[in-house]
Amino acid sequence: MLSLAWLVPVFPLIGSIVTGFFGLRIGKDAVGKVACGSVALSFMTTLIILAGLVMLPEEHRIYEQVVFTWFASGDLVVDFGYQIDPLSMVMMMVVTGVGLIIHIYSIGYMHEEYSYYRFFAYMNLFMCSMLLLVMGNNFLLMFIGWEGVGMCSYFLIGYYFEKKSACDAGTKAFVVNRVGDFAFLLGIMYIFKEFKTIDFTSVFAAAPNTLIYGGEAVTLITLFLFIGATGKSAQIPLYTWLPDAMEGPTPVSALIHAATMVTAGVYMVARCNALFMLAPMSMMTVAFIGGGTAIFAATIGMAQNDIKRVLAYSTVSQIGYMFLACGVGAFTAGIFHLVTHAFFKACLFLGSGSVIHGLHGEQDIRKMGGLKKYQPVTYLTFLISTLAIAGIFPLSGFFSKDEILFHSLVDGNMILWGMGVSGAFITAFYMFRLVFLTFHGESRVDPHVHPHESPKVMTLPLVVLAGLAAAGGLLGIPLIKGAHLLHHWLEPVFSFDMKAALDASAQMMIKEGHHVPAWSHLLEKEEHGLAMEIGLMLLSLVIALSGITAAYFFYIKYPTLPDRIMQGQWGYELVKNKYQVDEFYDATIVNPAIEGSFFLWKTCDAQGVDGAVNGVAKTIAWFSDQARAFQSGFVRNYALFMVVGFIGFLIVVF
Amino acid sequence: MFLTLVTFLPLVAAGILAFIPKENEETIKQTALAFAVADFLLSLQLWADFDLTTHKMQFEFNVPWIETWGINYHVGIDGISLLLYIMTTFLTAISILASWEVKKYIKEYMMAMLALGTGMLGVFVALDFFLFYFFWEFQLVPMYIIIGVWGGPRRIYAAVKFFLYTAVGSLLMLVAIIWIYFIVQDKTGVYTTDLMYITQRLDIPLSTQKWLFMAFFMAFAIKVPMFPFHTWLPDAHVEAPTAGSVILAGVLLKMGTYGFLRFNLPLFPHASNEFLPLIAALSIIGIIYGALVSMVQEDLKKLIAYSSVSHLGFVMLGIFAFNHYGLEGALLQNLNHGLSTGALFLIVGMIYDRRHTRLIKEFGGLSKQMPKYAICFMIITFSSIGLPGLNGFVGEFLVLLGIFQVNLMYAALATSGVIFAACYMLWMFQRVMFQELKNPENMKLPDLNFRELVLLVPIIVLCFWIGLYPQPVIKTFDASVAHLVDQVNPKNFAPGGAVHAELKPGHAANGKSEVKE
DSSP states (O other): OGGGGGHHHHHHHHHHHHHHHHHHHHHHHHHHHHHHHHHHHHHHHHHHHHHHHHHSOGGGOOEEEEEEEEEEETTEEEEEEEEEOHHHHHHHHHHHHHHHHHHHHHHHHTTTOTTHHHHHHHHHHHHHHHHHHHHBSBHHHHHHHHHHHHHHHHHHHTSSTTSHHHHHHHHHHHHHHHHHHHHHHHHHHHHHHHHSOOBHHHHHHHHHHHSOTTOHHHHHHHHHHHHHHHHHTTOTTSTTHHHHGGGSOHHHHHIIIIISGGGHHHHHHHHTHHHHTTOHHHHHHHHHHHHHHHHHHHHHHTTOOBHHHHHHHHHHHHHHHHHHHHHTTOHHHHHHHHHHHHHHHHHHHHHHHHHHHHTTTOOBGGGOOOGGGTOHHHHHHHHHHHHHHHTOTTSHHHHHHHHHHHHIIIIIOHHHHHHHHHHHHHHHHHHHHHHHHHHSSSOOOOTTOOOOOOOHHHHHHHHHHHHHHHHGGGGGOOSSTTOOHHHHHHHHHHOOOHHHHHHHHHHHHHHTTOOOOOOHHHHOOOOOOHHHHHHHHHHHHHHHHHHHHHHHIIIIIOTTHHHHHHTTOHHHHHHHTGGGHHHHHIIIIIHHHHHHHHHIIIIIIIIIIHHHHHHHHHHHHHHHHHHHTTOOOOHHHHHHHHHHHHHHHHHHHO | OHHHHHHHHHHHHHHHHHTSOTTOHHHHHHHHHHHHHHHHHHHHHHHHTOOTTOOSOEEEEEEEEEGGGTEEEEEEEOHHHHHHHHHHHHHHHHHHHHTTTOOSOHHHHHHHHHHHHHHHHHHHHBOBHHHHHHHHHHTHHHHHHHHHHHSOTTHHHHHHHHHHHHHHHHHHHHHHHHHHHHHHHHHHSOOOOBHHHHHHHOOOOHHHHHHHHHHHHHHHHHHTTOTTSOTHHHHHHHHSOHHHHHHIIIIIHHHHHHHIIIIIHHHOHHHHHHHHHHHHHHHHHHHHHHHHHHHTOSBHHHHHHHHHHHHHHHHHHHHTTOSHHHHHHHHHHHHHHHHHHHHHHHHHHHHHHHHSOOBGGGOOOHHHHOHHHHHHHHHHHHHHHTOBTBHHHHHHHHHHHHHHHHOHHHHHHHHTHHHHHHHHHHHHHHHHHSSOOOOGGGTTOOOOOHHHHHHHHHHHHHHHHHHHOOHHHHHHHHHHHHHHHHHHOGGGOOTTOGGGTTOOTTOOOTTOSOOOO
């Protein structure tokens, strides 16, 4: 059953080719069927593979399949190979499952589009790339997927290519991602230099015996990889492309810019846990960048008025949580949040799409309000997902976020926990601000627009996703022994033997004649009581509820209050203008680069280098002109030169 | 003999064309194309018969030419030259098909094109200094004519500049060749210009190596072109007709990198190692400088020309990594650049044929009007950016991996090129193909016709092939690259060491097709 793995990315690839090349000929209905059908086949194959993997004994749950050798040079051999293990399985389930739901939704959402086929061709190609990313058994195959999803994201952000803003956003996304890829590539090359292989299993198995704990090599490798992750997963300082990416159609935002692609960085870090565990400095960086992004993006989310942009900043912030978890070594918690986030954020985005659809393209929440009576299904599903993201018991977000906060305190420190908790408060606040402004209160909708509920093909996916968002927490029930399914499932991937690694490092250091520092404190596990765990849970619940209450006060009870308070406040302006980060980048990087390039071209190249060449040519021409004077054509002159030359020759010789 | 046949077939075809009356334009074009395609197919046979296990020259043919000076007609091919050779026949055929719409002097144009083909092929197979120099100078003439007669408004300036630049470099090379000739004569007592013979026996002190290296370096660096010898390239590209640009980018620049592989590295291994920092610095400057200048170009052809400076920087860097990855990456990147940039010039040529302008600001929104064109352009754009799955990536990665083994800083600086490549290509693509279709002159542009598709589709297929399954290509390089890596390994060129001791003077190389080790 596991040997079917290679088929999983092939189905969407075929779908993409069929819809892309024959889309106009076969018509819209057929395009929709082919596109969704191919993803459905992928999903079903994934289920079969899951069954196959479950049946294996726990310690053997890893299956590698080499389709062919992609390329080999010297001792570098790169296989086009897949690795099925618990971690990639989780990702495959999320990608194909959520992907299928969003594909179905798109049939309704994109129905009026002329280039419907183009949209589905890109979407299917995206599925194929994303599956390669999560299924690859080595760093370079992962990189194919990594770049492939980037390319599809570029196409889909710029789907409305006649709009300049959409094109700009697409180009920006690709270029910013490339900054991350630059570091990712360096990381891969560094790994090859140290390990002489780039296969996951070999690298991770050899890591403790090759790299010294906290050494330069492993720190640089992991930092390079992490910079790559910040690009794809929109973390500080490379997050600026994601809010702009909302120019793409809403299903794209749901699939690529919320549920799957942007979490690829988290997957990559989790996949490389064996490396990151060896690099405490990098782990700290991951945790602080994650926590910092979580709170930073959340504050921006408070002051945005575009429904999709609020969700975009929310995504940036939530991925920050996932990195926070990874950074404190709670990889399971990070992946858990990745899964639940895929459910509720996809639902939120599709819900916002349903709202936009119902309002004929309106995205400004100041022109919404009171929509719950027109769009009851959308409202209800949106509300459930909002409660989930805010972390209200017993919805999925509660479990996953709470686990992250718990670990950030126990395995991290107070600062990280503080970041997480304040982020949680802000999240609850801005998400309910969004719900209240969109669905509650007086209608501020343009009187010419008549809001309506979306068709079944769109609301049904919402219901399914809302159900998943509500029940997803069952994957990881805390406190009760053995009930944390995900933890148990992922254990083989994330079981890192710290003691053995430290021993190996110590031996390597002794061999090199270095002093071995005292590492024993790293192995001590702090005991924490059950009471503390429950206490923290209640605390985060209280914090979420207070965020909701605050939003209620500001946007339901006293709707005029926000304007009065915020007017002229510099803090509000700063947040509303997104801390001017884009402007800062433009002023410090983009514009100098363009102006500098003009200088290089007009001054260095045209005047400097070419000027020098032309100068040489002119000098030679000048000398030639002088020399021409001798060629006067008069025989007597030539005779004179001959005599002068002959005398000169005699003088030189004698 | 077969190799000679394939090499000279285009020249023969040019001779045949001379006898066709110039009114029969269709016959002329068809004959030229038929010969070019036949030559390409014949060259594929070379690949089929190629022995992958050896680094030795294959299909060798060696006869005395000017016996008194020890000059032979010695040709042969190995893993380094084979695919460049095949790419040359391929691009010659493509170029001839791309020139279907040339209006004036079509007969002379086709003759020049075919003669150019033989000139370029000769460069890649010549195994004799004199023969190499002969072909090296020979191919200049038809290219000079192609730019000078069929070029754009400033064609004379560009053609002269192209000619002079190359000629200056070649003169230095000639001096170096003569010097080597006498060194060898002095050491072994044999008058010979045989490259294989000399490569095995040339044993000179570092100081001499450095001088000779610099002389060859000038000739090849101008051709590549490396920064700061690149300024002839934008002018030549902008003025050259489409097919001229394709050949220029696809083959002529590769003659420079090929020169480094065939001459500088094996002949002067010690000097090569000594000059590594200089070459790496120039290559890295080229990568970044070319990309930045490319970003702000207003003329499409200039943009692609500067991007070539950037791409060739990668190739040079890979060569001077002196390891397996770097060299194979460089060879692969040579081919990739030929395909992608060749295709880009074709694509620009197609739009130029329709609009008679190449200024980016004249375009915008063409995707809507020309969807097939848009797809082809997009694929080639991503291939040029180096997207994994397309041809550009594997070569680029191997080059970077190779230089990474040498120096982390070099690798980091060079890798930044992947960011800039995305900047200039995608920004250009956006302004030409996306955004609103505003210019009324662009509203009625016809999409690609059948001939144009026939030009682009084979290149696109090759792009995917090399991107997804480059093994057959890389394997072709393997043995020769391994040998070259050995040659430049500092362990193996101890000056005056025991390796050369058993060589006795008087061992004639003349007229022998195999030189014993």
